[in-house]
């Protein structure tokens with residue numbers, strides 16, 4: 366059971382990027398280049414998940430905590446972001462690699478599970494094909510996947526628009542995926558965590574004179590970000606810092622935001638007489654249990670209870686007195702753009 370934050374305990378926020386490819390698979394940068402980009406984009410930590418590879422050397426680079434995972438990547442479907450593992454995963458199909466990851470004391474997230482099958486471009490969709498196979502967590506938002514879903518290579522204009530105004534194609538977490546994630550969370554009281562992924566490759570494509578880097582790491586690292594709140598500052602010791610971040614992700618102590626939409630870091634908490642709980646934590650229902658959200662001005666704030674929308678406000682904040690148990694989470698939009706998605710808080 367996740368622990369309850371103690372009253373008035375100090376907390377520390379750290380920004381991180383998840384789902385990054387390096388030269389050990391189909392990315393164009395090495396750890397040095399990737400960590401420098403992360404630093405100049407204002408991140409504190411990154412998780413590099415190469416396709417079927419754990420060869421990258423993790424550690425602190427340029428002040429950035431760089432952790433390695435693996436994107437288990439069968440050719441046509443069921444990509445799985447495995448974190449907290451030491452050895453390459455060899456099992457061939459989803460049920461068996463989910464188990465193999467757990468047997469290494471790791472955990473994983475179904476990656477870009479609902480890519481569009483009707484894409485009008487050469488990026489072949491890779492989906493989670495059997496929704497009855499239950500992952501440990503879900504990547505509810507993937508920058509590159511959404512861009513590719515919305516990219517049409519029909520003509521030169523649609524292509525130019527997609528590259529020049531790339532951020533316009535990324536509008537929010539995939540509703541189908543959110544729906545599945547809610548269902549997984551309704552199975553029992555365990556919190557099924559969500560992450561936001563970038564799927565950064567910084568691919569190089571032939572240009573007129575020199576190769577052009579499409580979606581450089583630095584600009585990608587300023588988009589979908591996981592904000593983790595810790596009770597203690599991040600350690601300077603690599604192994605300790607790595608466990609701090611991985612334990613937080615496993616518990617769902619992260620808020621998924623797109624910093625391209627707003628740089629504001631939203632607050633979501635549920636308070637009772639004894640203390641308060643944040644994303645991924647749990648708290649007992651009493652006669653004065655209050656849910657609070659604080660965000661940027663003029664946001665559209667939605668609160669969900671067990672996957673059902675129970676309140677929608679256009680404001681910079683919101684407060685509800687809760688009268689029933691269940692899982693509560695929030696989604697925040699700014700204009701027509703998805704901005705922030707919390708993990709659930711369990712009220713019992």
Ligand SMILES: [Zn+2]
Pocket residue numbers: 436438444476477491
């Ligand atoms: Zn993938």
Ligand SMILES: [Zn+2]
Pocket residue numbers: 384386436564
């Ligand atoms: Zn990927």
